[in-house]
Amino acid sequence: MIVRILGEGQYDLDDHALDALNGLDTQIEQAIDSGDEAMFRTALHGLLSAVRASGSHHQIDSLDESDLILPPPDATIDEVRELLGDDGLIPG
């Protein structure tokens, strides 16, 4: 399973490591829905740290697609909302 942290690159993760991340992912979603910046920040940092800790860097010159993509560590709720909008932040 390949996970990309935006601005950082891709990580290889075991499939079972992913289960642990699900809870944090749900928290992030809730924080975005309720606009709770502090909770969002804590959950996002937890999630990114978990990916970095349990994953290893994906080969830099491979052209593989990621299974999952995560926002950059310093992203704000607004930025993530824009990311989720189809014509948002991602340059075409």
Added chain:
Amino acid sequence: MSLMKRISLIFRSKANKALDKAEDPRETLDYSYQRQLELLSKVRRGVADVATSRKRVELQVNQLEQQAAKLQGQAEKAIGAGREDLAREALTRKSGLTSQITALKEQQATLQGEEEKLVLAQQRLQAKVEAFRTRKETIKATYTAAEAQTRIGEAMSGIGEEMGDVGLAIQRAEDKTAQMQARGQAIDELIASGALDDASQLNAGDDISRELDALSSTSDVEAELARLKAGSTPQAIESGDEGGDILAAEPETVRAEGEANEGGRA
């Protein structure tokens, strides 16, 4: 996996859109490669821009620190001259500078972070562009419509995601740099208008500097006078060789030498 899934789906759909437009997939490969090279040079420019902004902030920090040090010196001078009011004013201005310096240093750290991120992004993209070029040539050389479609799709989505990521990094760095530049400009204007200026410049024309100038020129004059007086005494002795003064001075010199000799012996 909802949030992570949603973001990756959006990235994928962007890459697929580019692919869908293609009539001959091999043209898509070439076109994509061109865009990758453009993006790479954009990243390089981005790194240079961020570095320039960071250096500018560094210069401003140095400038403000020098001014803070000058104000500190002025406060000490004012205290020495018994002018607590002036010292207070100088210290107040210095504390204003200190908060600006703290803010600038934070920005400097942010810019440094952006610069490092972009350098890494550039390395990643460079590696992927190289890989893409090799893959592209292989696909074109062995092109058969049936298999090419899938292989091109794989290559394109992999590089498309990387390009989206790096493009995003560039965009964010540009936004941050623009903010810093606006702030940097504001600080330049403050310095130019004299609001942050140190009080030691003669042409600064503010009250502290005028009073301190007056104070220091008074004390400078006194010091100069004292020096002149001290300098003119020996001259008077030399010129008045036969005068009575030299006789009065001689025993003192002898006594001083005698003390020094005794000290040496002890």
